[in-house]
Amino acid sequence: xxxxxxxxxxxxxxxxxxxxxxxxxxxxxxxxxxxxxxxxxxxxxxxxxxxxxxxxxxxxxxxxxxxxxxxxxxxxxxxxxxxxxxxxxxxxxxxxxxxxxxxxxxxxxxxxxxxxxxxxxxxxxxxxxxxxxxxxxxxxxxxxxxxxxxxxxxxxxxxxxxxxxxxxxxxxxxxxxxxxxxxxxxxxxxxxxxxxxxxxxxxxxxxxxxxxxxxxxxxxxxxxxxxxxxxxxxxxxxxxxxxxxxxxxxxxxxxxxxxxxxxx
Numbered sequence: 315x316x317x318x319x320x321x322x323x324x325x326x327x328x329x330x331x332x333x334x335x336x337x338x339x340x341x342x343x344x345x346x347x348x349x350x351x352x353x354x355x356x357x358x359x360x361x362x363x364x365x366x367x368x369x370x371x372x373x374x375x376x377x378x379x380x381x382x383x384x385x386x387x388x389x390x391x392x393x394x395x396x397x398x399x400x401x402x403x404x405x406x407x408x409x410x411x412x413x414x415x416x417x418x419x420x421x422x423x424x425x426x427x428x429x430x431x432x433x434x435x436x437x438x439x440x441x442x443x444x445x446x447x448x449x450x451x452x453x454x455x456x457x458x459x460x461x462x463x464x465x466x467x468x469x470x471x472x473x474x475x476x477x478x479x480x481x482x483x484x485x486x487x488x489x490x491x492x493x494x495x496x497x498x499x500x501x502x503x504x505x506x507x508x509x510x511x512x513x514x515x516x517x518x519x520x521x522x523x524x525x526x527x528x529x530x531x532x533x534x535x536x537x538x539x540x541x542x543x544x545x546x547x548x549x550x551x552x553x554x555x556x557x558x559x560x561x562x563x564x565x566x567x568x569x570x571x572x573x574x575x576x577x578x
Contacts, residue, residue: 356425360553362418367546369414371539372407379403388458388532389520390539391470395453397460408449415546416442422553430491431499437484438549444476457523458532465523478517481542485510488549498556505548513541 373390376383379400383392394404419438426432451470455463489506492499519534 355421356553356556359418359421359425360550362414362421362550363546363553364550366411366414366418367543367550369407369411370543370546372404372411373536373539375400375404375407383456383458384532385536386532387529388456389453389523390532390535391448391453391474392456392458394449395456397455401452405449405452409446412442412445412449414442415439415445418546418550422549425553425556428491428494428497430487431497434484434487434491437480437487441477441480441484444473444480447473448477458528465528471524481545482510482514482517485513485545498552501552501555502548505544509541509545509548513538513545516541 373385373393376385376393381393381398381400383398392398394401394408398404416439419435419442423432423435423439426435448470451467451473453467453470457463457465485506488499488502489510491497492502492506494500516534516538520531520538522528522531
């Protein structure tokens with residue numbers, strides 16, 4: 315009577331004979347597994363940027379706080395100038411907005427799937443860092459209401475310029491990423507001709523006091539902040555659509571399943 319094939323060699327051979335070896339995984343399975351690792355980051359990034367879209371427009375508190383500044387003719391930076399009564403309140407909110415944008419950008423970068431959007435996320439993080447510096451070196455006083463107060467504070471003007479540069483460069487980079495119709499950023503395409511362009515025009519319209527021509531610069535600056543908030547909201551929407559349960563994620567999953575079925 316021959317011995318029973320109980321050795322590990324025989325067991326491995328028996329298991330291998332039960333089914334085909336080396337069957338390829340369904341098409342797109344590896345990409346879906348890779349994307350699944352980053353889904354929580356997408357959702358968190360989207361929520362942070364959505365919150366930043368609201369917090370970044372803290373100037374709306376002017377309608378409830380007696381700041382003594384005229385929103386039509388004052389910079390928003392004057393709200394947290396060193397000698398203003400509510401400087402601590404507005405400085406804290408500005409810092410919170412900066413942290414929200416930077417945190418959302420870093421999380422979004424881990425989920426970015428192309429070099430353009432990754433660079434855009436890095437610029438958004440730089441925007442947050444420059445915004446922190448903008449608060450650390452505030453205006454000395456409020457030039458719109460204080461005679462002799464200079465509108466150009468070298469350090470604060472520099473940090474404000476860096477904030478604007480980082481924002482507009484990130485917009486340009488995301489615009490390039492959105493050209494690919496398969497990208498999660500493709501939803502930005504319908505807004506790109508309007509929101510970044512409007513924000514740029516509004517930003518340029520605020521420089522009058524820097525050249526000795528103050529007046530009405532507060533209106534375009536606040537319009538610029540609203541448009542920047544809209545941009546953060548658009549980025550948040552694109553990320554949340556790619557998160558679990560989002561419409562973009564559902565479309566991707568269904569197309570991937572169909573592809574896998576057709577190759578089975």
